[in-house]
Amino acid sequence: MTDSRLAIIILAAGQGTRMKSETPKLLHTLAGIPIVSHVLATARELDAAYTVAVVRHERDALVTVITDELPNGLIVDQDEIPGTGRAVEQAIAALPDDFDGDVLVVNGDTPMLDVQTLAGLVNEHRQGGAAATLLSAYLDDPSGYGRIVRAAETEGDRPNGRIGRNGRVDRIVEHRDATDSELAIAEINAGVYLFGVAELRDLLPQLTMHNAQGEKYLTDMIELLRRAGSDVTVLPVSESWLVAGINDRAQLSEAAAKMNALIIRGWQLAGVTVQDPATTWIDLKATFEPDVTLLPGTQIKGATVIARGAIVGPDTTLVDCEVGEGAIVKRTDATLSVIGAGAEVGPFSYLRPNTILGAKGKIGTFVETKNAQIGDGSKVPHLSYVGDAHIGVGSNIGAGSIFANYNGVVKSETEVGSHVRLGSHNVFVAPVTIGDGAYSGAGTVVRKNVPAGSLAMNIAPQRNLEGWVQAHRAGSAADTAAQAALAAQAAEAALGENGKSTTTGERADRTGE
Structure with missing residues (x-):
């Protein structure tokens, strides 16, 4: 009162x-x-x-x-x-x-x-x-x-x-x-x-x-x-x-260390495992359920909420994020993002605002996402950028894929359906839609919509210009290596021809031909 x-x-x-x-x-x-x-x-x-x-x-x-x-x-x-x-x-x-x-x-x-x-x-x-x-x-x-x-x-x-x-x-x-x-x-x-x-x-x-x-x-x-x-x-x-008052940055640092130690102790007593309190920082507004584990080098900032059984870290920073039950987030930098129950993120992932990863989904190694909704069970395993995109459930984005969302004037969205399988090194030039169950071949640049159940691919014949290095890079290390390889191939071919002749002569002697 x-x-x-x-x-x-x-x-x-x-x-x-x-x-x-x-x-x-x-x-x-x-x-x-x-x-x-x-x-x-x-x-x-x-x-x-x-x-x-x-x-x-x-x-x-x-x-x-x-x-x-x-x-x-x-x-x-x-x-x-x-x-x-x-x-x-x-x-x-x-x-x-x-x-x-x-x-x-x-x-x-x-x-x-x-x-x-x-x-x-x-x-x-x-x-x-x-x-x-x-x-x-x-x-x-x-x-x-x-x-x-x-x-x-x-x-x-x-x-x-x-x-x-x-x-x-x-x-x-x-x-x-x-x-x-x-x-x-x-x-x-x-x-x-x-x-x-x-x-x-x-x-x-x-x-x-x-x-x-x-x-x-x-x-x-x-x-x-x-x-x-x-x-x-x-x-x-x-x-x-x-x-203790705070008058300079040294005193601010001392107060921060003391307050952080008190915050960590409070959460430890509430059932949170903090493996290395000396390298873990938790903001006052962050909340945890029991059986969360924080590994060394982890910063939990803002109003981040982490559900029961999740493992965060090492070397992870979460700012105003939601992490679902049993999720694993390691070596990741994420802001204003939602990570679903049982999902996996990292290592070396960068989740920008309005990233939503569904339950049991995956954002993997060296993946950056922004304004991306990735459905339950869908995966972006490695080396990709997913921006301004909606991905359905159970889909897989191949390695090295780029969602090209900006044309220099406006940003547009890419829609990927459910149970889609996209090949490595794809580029999706927004706005574009890939229907449910569709596939794409490696190295495909998708510029138009892909109907459900279709295979998108770019077909271009491969041309090999023999002798180009010798003609344009004569005397270089590449030319030296190429000439040596060609000489070795020629020698091997000659040896093969000699072996074939000897075998034929021997066969003639045995048969009386």
Whole structure:
């Protein structure tokens, strides 16, 4: 049910310059969807009364993604005043005046943050009665992160030499503004906060820009609350990767590896065999039935669906595909294609969009297909291109066949019936229809329709121009080889004639002739 006392603010206004990319940072993909979409999905699961996204840089592209994920979300454009404090201030202004609940603030670049962690934060905040509750993490190398500064403690309160683990929270200091002693603090601010909305409305206007970056820091709210006599609670996360932000491509790669490992483990526990997790990548939206086997070097991308008992890989990439029960797909690149139950694809096949292979069909070695519907039990075994074609059931396309679908102006279709047998090295010049049960001879160029049950063939006499190489390529390696072969043939013929004469003479001696 909707939590009527919860509002969520998603900070998505940052420029993300460290990505060094024309693509906005939050729109770089992770497990097949934009970074920000992970955060939006988590926010949606919390079912807050209000969700507000604050945008600025590349706002139109971001808004398109945000509204797709959260159609009822509120969009706020951050003004010229920089900083997370200003972003939250504007987001609060967008909430109804009568909203008097809690405000959860999350960053749009923390895709690993899950519903369980955030729900625990909300529960801790409401049970503890603090004015603010925030997440923290302990890092071996906290460089770049804001530090949680706590009140002075005794040495006994510092387990493992970590400074400030148990003391009262006084403030958060950003890395650039920290002293040497503050930089030694291992507890970092995770950038996830839960405030009472009344406290935000009262204190946000007091934020200043007197800091190294000249911004309104939301982190300064903690010190303002402490000065006002309010309590602040910190909830350390169980694993630091849960709150890891993504600021550059190295961090994106680290997050991708961690998320992929979690996705793979989840499917393994659901009955999918992943032979080599280190070389297998699975997008978040992909789905599998039990007893699927993924072999090394396999990428399952987009909303691919793989049915029970199918074997995919090695070295295979499937993008938004459907694979039927018991199918085998190896060393194949396929996009927006359907592979039927019991079918075989590969090795070295290339399935372009709108390829549909029927049950127990085959697309074999070095075959490319595009916009091709291949019926149940039909086969394109090797070395062929099938584009803009419909093939019936039980047909066989010979090796080296080309469906010539484009005349330089328009693309046309080829229709092949059922139980057709087409010879090797055929070319089908579309538009053309081959009827049911028809055959074609090797090397045939089909330019007109073939009636059912007919044999299509091109008849042209073969001409051998003897002596052409000697006349036109004299002295070449080919000429040398040809002359040697001709000499050998002549010698063999002469030997045969001599043997025949000797045999005849011997026969005459024996018979007295």
